[in-house]
Amino acid sequence: MQILQSIILGLPQGALYGLMAFGIALIFRTVSVMxxxxxxxxxxxxxxxxxxxxxxxxxxxxxxxxxxxxxIIGVLIEKFLMRPVKHLSHGAMLIITLGLLMIFEGLSVLIxxxxxxxxxxxxxxxxxxxNLGENxxxxxxxxxxxxxxxxxxxxxxxxxxxxxxxxxxIRARSQDEVGASVVGININVVDSIVWGIxxxxxxxxxxxxxxxxxxxxxxMVNMQLYGFTAGVLGGFSSLFGxxxxxxxxxxxxxxxxxxxxxxxxxxxxxxLIIIMLVVKPxxxxxxxxxxxx
Amino acid sequence: MLKIExxxxxxGYVKAVKNISFEIKSGEIVSILGANGSGKxxxxxxxxxxxxxKGTITFRDQNISTLSTDxxxxxxxxxxxxxRRVFKDLSVEENLKMGSFSRGNYKEGLDMVYSLFSKxxxxxxxxxxxxxxxxxxxxxxxxxxxxxxxxxMLDEPSLGLAPVIVDEIFEVLKQLRExxxxxxxxxxxxLKSLKISDRAYILETxxxxxxxxxxxxxxxxxxxxxxxxx
Numbered sequence: 001m002q003i004l005q006s007i008i009l010g011l012p013q014g015a016l017y018g019l020m021a022f023g024i025a026l027i028f029r030t031v032s033v034m035x036x037x038x039x040x041x042x043x044x045x046x047x048x049x050x051x052x053x054x055x056x057x058x059x060x061x062x063x064x065x066x067x068x069x070x071x072i073i074g075v076l077i078e079k080f081l082m083r084p085v086k087h088l089s090h091g092a093m094l095i096i097t098l099g100l101l102m103i104f105e106g107l108s109v110l111i112x113x114x115x116x117x118x119x120x121x122x123x124x125x126x127x128x129x130x131n132l133g134e135n136x137x138x139x140x141x142x143x144x145x146x147x148x149x150x151x152x153x154x155x156x157x158x159x160x161x162x163x164x165x166x167x168x169x170i171r172a173r174s175q176d177e178v179g180a181s182v183v184g185i186n187i188n189v190v191d192s193i194v195w196g197i198x199x200x201x202x203x204x205x206x207x208x209x210x211x212x213x214x215x216x217x218x219x220m221v222n223m224q225l226y227g228f229t230a231g232v233l234g235g236f237s238s239l240f241g242x243x244x245x246x247x248x249x250x251x252x253x254x255x256x257x258x259x260x261x262x263x264x265x266x267x268x269x270x271x272l273i274i275i276m277l278v279v280k281p282x283x284x285x286x287x288x289x290x291x292x293x
Numbered sequence: 294m295l296k297i298e299x300x301x302x303x304x305g306y307v308k309a310v311k312n313i314s315f316e317i318k319s320g321e322i323v324s325i326l327g328a329n330g331s332g333k334x335x336x337x338x339x340x341x342x343x344x345x346x347k348g349t350i351t352f353r354d355q356n357i358s359t360l361s362t363d364x365x366x367x368x369x370x371x372x373x374x375x376x377r378r379v380f381k382d383l384s385v386e387e388n389l390k391m392g393s394f395s396r397g398n399y400k401e402g403l404d405m406v407y408s409l410f411s412k413x414x415x416x417x418x419x420x421x422x423x424x425x426x427x428x429x430x431x432x433x434x435x436x437x438x439x440x441x442x443x444x445x446m447l448d449e450p451s452l453g454l455a456p457v458i459v460d461e462i463f464e465v466l467k468q469l470r471e472x473x474x475x476x477x478x479x480x481x482x483x484l485k486s487l488k489i490s491d492r493a494y495i496l497e498t499x500x501x502x503x504x505x506x507x508x509x510x511x512x513x514x515x516x517x518x519x520x521x522x523x
Binding site: 165168169171172175176178179180181182183184185186187 | 341343361362363366367371372373374378379380381382383387388390391392394395396436437439440
């Protein structure tokens with residue numbers, strides 16, 4: 001029954017990897033840039049949540065404020081950093097995101113310092129206790145809340161992209177920029193929205209893992225790495241592949257931890273990615289590869 | 294209706310379009326003819342502001358030179374771009390819906406497009422990437438029509454298509470003229486486009502080298518030999 005236990009314990013973590021990958025893949029598909037500063041931008045969001053929380057002492061107001069701020073950060077990144085180099089080269093955009101990574105890290109140290117700050121969980125009720133034959137599985141209430149939030153956000157985003165006019169416009173723009181221009185879609189507005197959503201998702205992930213990792217400048221380094229990995233696993237060409245990739249990754253991580261050793265969690269997963277890239281570079285759910293850098 | 298003066302398009306140091314001027318009157322079909330690389334697509338991209346351009350563009354007596362692409366679309370300048378440029382992972386119907394993104398009535402447009410291209414109706418739930426080249430071209434034209442164009446610009450609508458389908462698309466253009474839509478047609482298929490056009494311009498290395506009535510061009514042996522290869 002240990003395997004079932006791993007699956008259940010892996011879900012909350014996997015759902016967060018999935019959300020992270022979703023944001024990275026959304027930005028990658030739409031504006032074709034790998035955002036290396038994705039995690040750190042989310043970390044800034046978590047610090048904003050922390051600051052607001054110390055003022056108002058209400059976690060929900062803190063979360064909403066942080067997500068709105070993160071959305072604005074995303075829009076500003078697009079408007080002032082990405083737009084001027086949009087048609088020059090993907091390389092330039094990539095380097096800018098690397099620069100942003102360092103800027104966010106430096107800024108957070110300057111403003112908030114390097115201390116580990118505490119942000120409370122969303123829901124601190126009774127843990128869920130499951131009786132699995134001989135084993136007893138204890139799942140913290142906050143983990144359940146995190147999984148549910150991650151699932152709801154994924155479903156809402158899926159509906160948004162599939163059925164709303166602006167969501168369809170985002171997909172259209174990611175498939176053909178000229179085609180989108182000639183039907184009257186404002187490319188710059190769509191790109192801003194995509195950056196906003198992406199960074200807001202990263203901030204949400206950062207806030208949701210804050211009870212475990214504490215709020216600190218390096219809190220999202222692993223998330224960034226796992227987010228990429230989940231994206232590669234599921235396939236960057238499919239947004240839902242990214243979410244499933246994340247969930248699979250979370251579960252695999254736990255299984256490796258239980259059956260092999262927690263020390264090898266990261267390395268085995270990274271080896272898996274190399275195998276994935278060799279065997280099926282488009283990912284588990286991906287379609288044929290596109291020539292993007 | 295649409296008047297272009299001194300339009301230039303540069304890509305870095307390469308001058309693709311050099312100070313050309315032309316106009317389209319209401320309800321006219323005007324052709325821009327020319328070989329590969331003569332600047333036809335760049336001209337249309339300049340008119341739509343998809344690439345940066347210099348010059349004055351006047352639409353319905355209003356200077357629109359400073360407007361962004363989406364604002365020009367809103368005014369009714371609709372381009373059906375070269376190579377179809379349909380959204381391959383969107384269904385046929387979603388593609389058409391995007392056609393009415395900023396202009397046009399979705400329901401009315403859909404009825405009109407389906408009545409013009411009945412094949413699209415049969416395939417409306419299919420991903421457009423799975424359509425044949427001809428069907429994708431119909432979809433591209435259909436998507437442009439969804440925006441209820443005032444001036445419809447078509448870039449190589451016959452590219453790579455079977456003659457039957459080309460005839461079908463040209464038939465649709467004739468029907469559109471009757472509905473008072475102005476059409477700017479960019480084509481390599483000179484003979485075919487001259488036959489349905491009122492006037493034509495011939496582009497060579499970014500300059501207009503000849504212009505006049507389409508009928509006169511069809512009868513002018515010199516023009517036919519020198520520029521049209523007929």
